[in-house]
Structures are given as structure tokens and as C-alpha cells.
Amino acid sequence: MMMQPGFFDVEDRLARLSGLGDQLEAFSRTVDFEVFRPDLEKALAYADGSKGGRPPFDPVLMFKILVIQTLNNLSDERTEYLINDRLSFMRFLGLGLSDRVPDAKTVWLFRERLTQAGAVDGxxxxxDATLRNAGYLPMSGQILDATLVAAPRQRNTNAEKADLREGRISQDWQDKPSKLSHKDRHARWTLKFTKAKRQEDGTIPATDLAIPFFGYKSHVSIDRKFRLIRKWKTTDAAASDGARLREGLLDKTNTASIVWADTAYRSKANEDFMEKQGFVSKVHRKKPHLKPMPRHIQKSNAGKSVIRSRVEHVFADQKSQTGLxxxxxxxxxxxxRIGLANIVYNMRRLLFLERINAHA
Structure with missing residues (x-):
């Protein structure tokens, strides 16, 4: 016969979790989630409850559930199960063993209301304002880059693909609303270039591999000093990286005007734009067509890469730690989804920076 856990049993288990380094507990100590309440309530526009019915869950509690989801790459159903199962999740949410837990549908509806309200930017x-108030100002220039984010592949006919390219909705989809609701008309195919693997004889092919990829693209600008995401944008996977530079991706509040980026951002339009806006370009220069790269440009690009490569750690963290x-x-x-991933990345980065400061 299984014994019911007592109060002290739960407390002992939570103490052990703390000793093992509960990341969510560190989040609770470091991040003031109450700062999100005004934006959440504005986006959700909750009623005052005078009409009766079951009161909604606290919006900050629900937002913390989205943080848990993002940290652990969980579906709504899995999130519901693990909140009921894990003491660390309950403690983070401020729930007791007998408290009501939001079900998967409630989590979906909450996220959907925020999504339709466009609340993630706010x-x-x-x-970001909280980070600045804590002293983490955008400093030492900024680094721009983009990464592909996979989405479930669509099985469409050639005619349906042609309609998508032309911005039309297939007649078959219009006749079947349930089918249309499961069709992603915004994600796009592109080619992802990656280094070819070493051959059996030990040689490495000179050409890169082009792998078909379906989904979206996450564009970010991070500050060089703290490596926090300061600006971001989401597009389909086929969108040009360079064009995003002129679409609000540059942070004008950075204490230094220097901009680092790879060759995808090198164009006359971008160089003219940055000069006009008062930015100093450290964007990689492209190799001349059918000519060897001049040695001085090669050396300059290598120096830029030392700094520019820092943005790769942001994407690696998001994909390896949170499974973006x-x-x-x-x-x-x-x-x-990408906006939440960027918020959670900045939260995790804040935890790291605070630990560094505590041991300085």
C-alpha cells in the first residue's frame, strides 16, 4: 500500500531539488514575473467576473506555464501532465498538491489569445526594459544573424504548391475548412547549406551540401557586451537575411554604433542605409567573382569573425537547450513561438550574467 506524502516529505524533496540546482527556482529568484502582468492583462482583456462563471487562471501563472513549455519544448498535453507530475513545476507556479492545474485546452487558449493580440512584442x-533597469544596457555594438527554424513539412500537390507561390488558396482547401486549418501557407522551402562530411579516404569535398529545408527564419540582433537579444523578427525560411537589416533589426540605443554581420548582409543598399543612420559597418566582405580573395580582406574578415561568431552561441543555446x-x-x-524563445533565452542569459557578477 502506497503512503500519501506528508507536508515534510514534500518539503524534503523540494530541498533536494534545490540542492541539485533547480533552474526554475533560479528563475523565480532572478526574474520578477509580475512585471509582465500589465501587458498580459491588456492583451487578454479579462472581464471583472461580474457575469459569473469559473474565474480564469491568473495570467502571470499562465505566462509562467508558457515559460516552462518553451524551456522544455513541450506540447500542451505534455505540459499538463508534467505540471501535475513534477514538484519543481508546481513550486515554480506556486501550486500546491491539491490546487487546480490548467488543462491542455486552457494552455492552448491562453497562448492563442496572446498570439492573436500580438502581445509577444510587448x-x-x-x-528588455527590466534588463536595462538592472544595468544590462546594449553596449559595445551589435551583431546580426539569422537561423532556420523547422516546421512540420507539408504534403502538397504540384498544383497546391503553385497556388501557394502565387498567394492563392487551393479550391480543394476552400471546400474543406478543416483541411485548410492544418495547411501552413506561410512557411517556405529553402536550401540549407552545410559543410560536406569528410570522405572515407579522409578528404573533404570543396563544395557545400545543399539540404532542402521547410519552415521559418529567426532574425536577431544581439549586443556585443552581454549577448542579449535586443531586436528580432520572424519571416518564412526563404526570406533574404540582408533585407531585414533595413526593417527595424538595428538597435539605435546601443552605446556603440558598430554593426557586425556575415556576407548575407553586405549590399550597397545596406551600406548606404547604415551610413545614413550613423552606423559603422563591420559586415564581412564578399569574395570577388571568379577571383581569389585579396589577402587584406581575408585578414579583415577573419578579425570580424572572432566577434561575429558570438551570435552563433545564441542560436545553439535555443536549439540545443530548448529545442526550438x-x-x-x-x-x-x-x-x-520564436518570440517566447527569445524572451526565455534572455531570461537564461540573465541568470548566467547574475551568477558571473555574484562571483566577481
């Missing part, structure tokens, strides 16, 4: 900016992937349909929901 939530990101709210936390798009489960939903459409760019509006993909933007919400």
Missing part, C-alpha cells in the same frame, strides 16, 4: 520589450521548433500553423503563431 512582453519582449517589457523584459515550430509545432503550429502560420507565421502569426510562429512569431509567438
Amino acid at each position: 512582453l519582449f520589450n517589457r523584459f 521548433f515550430i509545432r503550429t500553423v502560420g507565421i502569426t503563431r510562429a512569431t509567438m
